[in-house]
Amino acid sequence: MLEIDASGRLRHLIGLEHLPRERILALLDRADALRAASRDGTRPLDTLRGRTVVNLFFEPSTRTRTSFDLAAQRLGAHVVNFDIASSSTVKGESLLDTVHTLEAMRCDAFVVRHKESGTPEYIARHLRSNAAVLNAGDGNRAHPTQGLLDALTLRRHAGDPASLCVTICGDIRHSRVARSDVHAFAALGVREIRLCAPPELAPAPSEFPQCRLFDDFDAAIAGADVVVMLRLQKERMQAAAIPSEAEYFARYGLSAERLRRAQPQCVVMHPGPINRGVEIASDVADGERSLILEQVANGVFVRMAVLAELLGVDARSA
Helix, strand or coil, X not given: CCCECCCCCECCECCCCCCCHHHHXXXXXXXXXXXXXXXXXXXXXXXXXXXXXXXXXXXXCCHHHHHHHHHHHHCCCEEEEXXXXXXXXXXXXXXXXXXXXXXXXXXXXXXXXXXXXXXXXXXXXXXXXXXXXXXXXXXXXXXXXXXXXXXXXXXXXXXXXHHCEEEEECCCCCCXXXXXXXXXXXXXXXXXXXXXXXXXXXXXXXXXXXXXXXXXXHHHHCCCCEEEECCCCHHHCCCCCCCCHXXXXXXHCECHHHHCCCCCCCXXXXXXXXXXXXXXXXXXXXXXXXXXXXXXXXXXXXXXXHHHHHXXXXXXXX
């Protein structure tokens, strides 16, 4: 397997679908261990001292890029935020030539976000060094660290996964987050995963055999313990016929009134960026049941754990 080497060590993180449950849970445990070792991020560590991490972001990002940057720095690594706009890619240099150039400078890890599905895997298969590749989101395929941080947030706040009903609502068809969340939640042992989307934005039923599919949000949220809201992926849509934003919110937006259909202790999650008044109301996003900012905080510790794991460093040395 591309992601696991002959000794059983995690070599790259491209997706979650091929990782065994034990490996996913171990990464979550490592994130918690690094949270404790770093005293909630206030104590710098030297776990990755002398290592170099390159952020290769070919798409805009706030949360993911910043948290990978902070994660590497808090572990003591050097960080290079590769500026695509001023690089030789604008002169026609190929992606692989760019990567091989950076490899020649002894970079240890590439964090890759790209609009084309499969790009991180493509890079990993053509490396000439022992560098690691971390998928920070590729097309609509996968966003594995988002799946891990969402699983960590769920595990810390939502109780026994075996008793939980989780509803994911929004643009499922174009969402790499939904795909990674499903794999992560299933690994945790979540009892029921529901996916809700307008028919135009729904996935093929065969893609998520472990989930229940809905196009009625009121039915999908009834009795849920966790609700994960997703934004409309307008940059990935082509000719999908979607209603106006107001109509979309009326049918699929999470309002305080609609949230009452869920369990009284139901928590609310969103990977960001939030489109207020489109998929979620401001009073819900900012409400007492919202874990949205906690997801952001958890993302740093999850990315610390993944970087330490991929670069072959024992977390106990932190």
